[in-house]
Amino acid sequence: MPAGEAPAAPAASPPVARARTDRWAWVGSPLALLPLLLVATVAIVLLVASGLHNFGGSFWSTRYNFLPGDPAGSSWGIGAFVAGTAITAGLALVLATALSLALSISIVVYLPSLPSRVLTILTNLLAGIPSVVYGIWGFVVLAPYFGFTLEPGLRDVLGWLPGFGGPASEIGPYGILLAVFILTIMIIPLTTALMRDALRSVPHDLIDAGLALGATRWEVARRVRMRTARLGIGSAILLGFGRAVGESVAVAMVIGAVPRLPLSLYSASTSQASFIFYQLDSAFFYPFLLRFLVEIALVLLAIALIVNLAAQRLTRTEIATATTVGGAGGP
Amino acid sequence: MSASDPGAAPVLTVEHLTVRSPTRTILSDVSLEFADKEVTGIIGPSGCGKTTFIRTLNRMIDTSPGLRVEGSVRYRGQDIYGRGVNPVLVRQRIGMVFQRPTVFPMSIYENVAFGLRLLRTEEETVESVVRRSLTRAGLWNEIGSNLDQPALELSGGQQQRLCIARALAIEPKVLLFDEPTSSLDPIAAQKVEELFGELKKDYAVIIVTHNLQQAARVASRTAFLYQGRLIESGPTEALFERPKESLTQQYITGRFG
Amino acid sequence: MNDSLTGTAPRGSRRRSFSAGVAVGLAVVLLIVGVGAGFAVGKYYGNSTTTAASGSCSTTISETGSSLIYPYLQILSPNYTAQNPGICLSPQSTGSGTGISSAESGVVDIGGTDAYLLPSTAAQYNLINVPIAISAQLVVYNLPGISQHLNINGTIAAMIYQGTITKWNDPLIVAANPGVSLPSNTIVPIHRSDGSGDTFMWSSLCYMSWAGWKQGYGTTISWPVGPGATGNAGMVTTLASTQYGIAYIGISYLSEIKSTAGLQYGALGDQNANYNGSVSSGGAGQQNYIMPTPQNISQDANLALANLQPPSVAISLILGGVPGATNLQLGKGGTNSTATYTTPYPDTNLEYTLISLEPKSTAHQKWVVNFLEWALTYGGTYAAKANFLPLTAEVIGYDMLALNAVPVSA
Numbered sequence A: 001m002p003a004g005e006a007p008a009a010p011a012a013s014p015p016v017a018r019a020r021t022d023r024w025a026w027v028g029s030p031l032a033l034l035p036l037l038l039v040a041t042v043a044i045v046l047l048v049a050s051g052l053h054n055f056g057g058s059f060w061s062t063r064y065n066f067l068p069g070d071p072a073g074s075s076w077g078i079g080a081f082v083a084g085t086a087i088t089a090g091l092a093l094v095l096a097t098a099l100s101l102a103l104s105i106s107i108v109v110y111l112p113s114l115p116s117r118v119l120t121i122l123t124n125l126l127a128g129i130p131s132v133v134y135g136i137w138g139f140v141v142l143a144p145y146f147g148f149t150l151e152p153g154l155r156d157v158l159g160w161l162p163g164f165g166g167p168a169s170e171i172g173p174y175g176i177l178l179a180v181f182i183l184t185i186m187i188i189p190l191t192t193a194l195m196r197d198a199l200r201s202v203p204h205d206l207i208d209a210g211l212a213l214g215a216t217r218w219e220v221a222r223r224v225r226m227r228t229a230r231l232g233i234g235s236a237i238l239l240g241f242g243r244a245v246g247e248s249v250a251v252a253m254v255i256g257a258v259p260r261l262p263l264s265l266y267s268a269s270t271s272q273a274s275f276i277f278y279q280l281d282s283a284f285f286y287p288f289l290l291r292f293l294v295e296i297a298l299v300l301l302a303i304a305l306i307v308n309l310a311a312q313r314l315t316r317t318e319i320a321t322a323t324t325v326g327g328a329g330g331p
Numbered sequence B: 001m002s003a004s005d006p007g008a009a010p011v012l013t014v015e016h017l018t019v020r021s022p023t024r025t026i027l028s029d030v031s032l033e034f035a036d037k038e039v040t041g042i043i044g045p046s047g048c049g050k051t052t053f054i055r056t057l058n059r060m061i062d063t064s065p066g067l068r069v070e071g072s073v074r075y076r077g078q079d080i081y082g083r084g085v086n087p088v089l090v091r092q093r094i095g096m097v098f099q100r101p102t103v104f105p106m107s108i109y110e111n112v113a114f115g116l117r118l119l120r121t122e123e124e125t126v127e128s129v130v131r132r133s134l135t136r137a138g139l140w141n142e143i144g145s146n147l148d149q150p151a152l153e154l155s156g157g158q159q160q161r162l163c164i165a166r167a168l169a170i171e172p173k174v175l176l177f178d179e180p181t182s183s184l185d186p187i188a189a190q191k192v193e194e195l196f197g198e199l200k201k202d203y204a205v206i207i208v209t210h211n212l213q214q215a216a217r218v219a220s221r222t223a224f225l226y227q228g229r230l231i232e233s234g235p236t237e238a239l240f241e242r243p244k245e246s247l248t249q250q251y252i253t254g255r256f257g
Numbered sequence C: 001m002n003d004s005l006t007g008t009a010p011r012g013s014r015r016r017s018f019s020a021g022v023a024v025g026l027a028v029v030l031l032i033v034g035v036g037a038g039f040a041v042g043k044y045y046g047n048s049t050t051t052a053a054s055g056s057c058s059t060t061i062s063e064t065g066s067s068l069i070y071p072y073l074q075i076l077s078p079n080y081t082a083q084n085p086g087i088c089l090s091p092q093s094t095g096s097g098t099g100i101s102s103a104e105s106g107v108v109d110i111g112g113t114d115a116y117l118l119p120s121t122a123a124q125y126n127l128i129n130v131p132i133a134i135s136a137q138l139v140v141y142n143l144p145g146i147s148q149h150l151n152i153n154g155t156i157a158a159m160i161y162q163g164t165i166t167k168w169n170d171p172l173i174v175a176a177n178p179g180v181s182l183p184s185n186t187i188v189p190i191h192r193s194d195g196s197g198d199t200f201m202w203s204s205l206c207y208m209s210w211a212g213w214k215q216g217y218g219t220t221i222s223w224p225v226g227p228g229a230t231g232n233a234g235m236v237t238t239l240a241s242t243q244y245g246i247a248y249i250g251i252s253y254l255s256e257i258k259s260t261a262g263l264q265y266g267a268l269g270d271q272n273a274n275y276n277g278s279v280s281s282g283g284a285g286q287q288n289y290i291m292p293t294p295q296n297i298s299q300d301a302n303l304a305l306a307n308l309q310p311p312s313v314a315i316s317l318i319l320g321g322v323p324g325a326t327n328l329q330l331g332k333g334g335t336n337s338t339a340t341y342t343t344p345y346p347d348t349n350l351e352y353t354l355i356s357l358e359p360k361s362t363a364h365q366k367w368v369v370n371f372l373e374w375a376l377t378y379g380g381t382y383a384a385k386a387n388f389l390p391l392t393a394e395v396i397g398y399d400m401l402a403l404n405a406v407p408v409s410a
Helices: A015-020 A022-050 A079-110 A113-127 A131-158 A176-200 A204-212 A217-228 A230-246 A249-254 A272-283 A287-322 B050-056 B087-093 B108-118 B123-136 B156-169 B186-199 B212-218 B236-241 B246-252 C014-046 C070-083 C096-105 C119-124 C154-162 C171-176 C197-209 C231-240 C251-259 C294-307 C362-378 C380-386 C393-404
Strands: B012-020 B025-034 B039-043 B068-075 B094-097 B174-178 B204-208 B221-226 B229-235 C059-065 C087-090 C110-113 C127-142 C188-192 C245-250 C263-265 C267-269 C348-356
Touching: A022 A287, A079 A113, A079 A176, A079 A217, A079 A230, A079 A272, A079 A287, A113 A176, A131 A176, A131 A249, A131 C231, A176 A217, A176 A230, A176 A249, A204 A217, A204 B094, A217 A230, A217 B108, A230 A272, A230 A287, A249 A272, A272 A287, A272 C096, B012 B050, B025 B050, B025 B068, B039 B050, B039 B212, B050 B174, B050 B204, B087 B094, B094 B156, B108 B123, B108 B156, B123 B156, B123 B186, B156 B186, B186 B204, B186 B212, B204 B212, B212 B236, B221 B236, B221 B246, B229 B236, B229 B246, B236 B246, C059 C096, C059 C362, C070 C087, C070 C362, C070 C380, C087 C362, C096 C110, C096 C348, C119 C127, C127 C197, C127 C231, C127 C251, C127 C294, C127 C362, C127 C393, C154 C171, C154 C188, C154 C197, C154 C267, C188 C197, C188 C231, C197 C245, C231 C245, C231 C251, C231 C263, C245 C251, C251 C263, C294 C348, C294 C393, C348 C362, C362 C380, C362 C393
Parallel strands: B025 B229, B039 B204, B039 B221, B094 B174, B174 B204, C059 C087, C059 C110, C188 C245
Antiparallel strands: B012 B025, B012 B068, B221 B229, C110 C348, C127 C245, C127 C263, C127 C348
């Protein structure tokens, strides 16, 4: 599992040192705490940099109004950014989860070994493509299609659905819909790989048992594999969410970047990470803008930490339960 | 129910069954009949093909890629390898319990109800069938009050009997057991063994075992497989006391295996 | 119970094949997406320009900053090295803010920026502003059925971007465009979402033209209405798909604008519009609408310099050049009292480089100054390739004076 595991990686002190003398044993625990200290240091540095200037009542409001000549008269609400992040990452996650499940099930269960291997290699390859490439693809190739064809069409046909209607002026090449699409394509390889591993690790005995009870392959996939691998699938989803939440470049290129609550799926909006990315240069001109960006980054750090810790917890629980499957009994 | 007369035509008829892998022949020209309401034991040393054989009887063999099956296995006259046969239907008639307990990570109740859910059975029926199946597997008194408990928390022996209850719930006609007690401690194994006397009243029961005493205790007929060939079969008592073949003689007296 | 083994399972096994089909279908979609991404990448790398070989560089002049200046320096670099063997220029496109901060901290020889550094800040860090090219900004719109150059002035622009004017047939726009039949559709004002010199210029124009403008001016501001787009390329794409939209786009994108169906650029009004937005007609103070021709743009750049007292290159050229008006207040440069030109384009900007008056090595700084002098002398022939306008002789003269003050050694 590539992402998310990092903070727990370095183990205790090297066994050689410990074997020689216990005098150095205390080195072990700080080493294990190193990643934690690192994160804490980053958080503290960011906190100091921001000076905790804006945290308070209006910090969570959705009103952001930046006046370059008048920092005191500006409004520094972070709500629109958090909402934009939640909407884009959340929708992308729902789509990516459905598609990744279908893909990983077809790889593990349905496809013959050659196409299954080709798909595996392909998803691994896609996982290695830098996000900026997805971004530029969306910016150049997809954006005109979204603005001219897809979004007007969707609005005509699905306008009655919440989010798909709204004023026609919201339609444009860059906006939430394209960001969601790019994010979905971007996280599918990761979630597919993780789900595939989770589904593959289901003991073969259980698959046989399901088939012997008169279940079809699909029923076994759904009721036995997915059920048994549900924690692994859950942690795949969380890690995918973590990636979607933190993506800056690709989203910045396609979301339209207007810090306000969207009126529809076609609206230009923004996310925390992308806003930091495309405002960074201006922050050199306006110190108070830099401070605000740091605060957005702090909130993002908190979200990413929570998501990754939750994913790790799930992974660990899964290992714990996997060892008991079919393992009880025996002399 | 259209069940035919007991003792009349066999439930399962195996004729000239040969199973080949790309590199070798695993089963060679096996012919054997299984009667209803009777326990048949299949014995033989490790690697003799007993597990492969029992997996051909309900087409679980389909899950092993690269194996070719020749000859026929007929269930009440229909070749289960025939054209148009749906293996899902075969497995509903011919249930199977495996060497190690294979409970699913869900509650006891949902484990037993698994096959019924596939059939979209009404909840009322499910409840009564779960109760009946657990009772027949000798589990109701032990865990009947804890049906919402995760099945993985049961002991190994209880898990294996739960698997039997789960197989019974979909009302099969034939029950296949592949070394059902080999992963259990002696007491748990005994409890499972005790069930066979009950089960044979309603089902054709086929047990693969490497435990000769177990075969002698529970089976009324026994077949001996060696290196993929059927050496001898017949009433258990006759096979153990007056084997016709010298290989059988050597095996049951412990000279190999 | 039926004992037959043939046929379907007693429930929808059709669903199984359906979901298998869905899975395979999705796999195919993913494949297509992958291949498409590959082609997009290929397209981009295929068009990339090659830079000069850096193998034989004995001295490397480092530059970072404005993404607008970057293509120009890319073009200058190999030509300069060809005439000065062993001396290379290594430019980087990072953004004007980075250009300024890197010049201040001294990590690069040259900082590139779309906005001049305030003279007071420049003095604090011992930096000087050296304009290297002229750029201008176009007001572009997507109005179905209207192909002529419309007249827009700063007041109208500010009102549109503030959300005060919402329809194309607003009386103010109609009055500025006699004889044009304007539609009643809602205007969609599009802005740059990333920090940019273009936003600095456009918000300056709004700020200086209308007292009702509330958002100030800067490289990034909060826009009350309208969608955002990233980069000038994003502005063109967004405007192209937004009927009745309006946008501000750097003149370096003129060819893209001309080749995109439905887009047209307008003439901008000079300072002679009243703050209340009414347009006076006839006589003194009559509103002129000026097209972004090279000549008009150069006039604006020259005006500022020729008549500014005291002379300074750290100036805003926005709305520059109206006789008697104090219209260079952004640069706090002074009063522009007389005008010798009649049609200065009001949305024009100098592109700046920043270099140090206290270099770490005066021997190295010799080459930095040498490069800038070369660029000022010969750059004019390359400016058009980067869609810039060549500096005028007056601006170059001020630049050369400024460079003389930089300490160098042989």
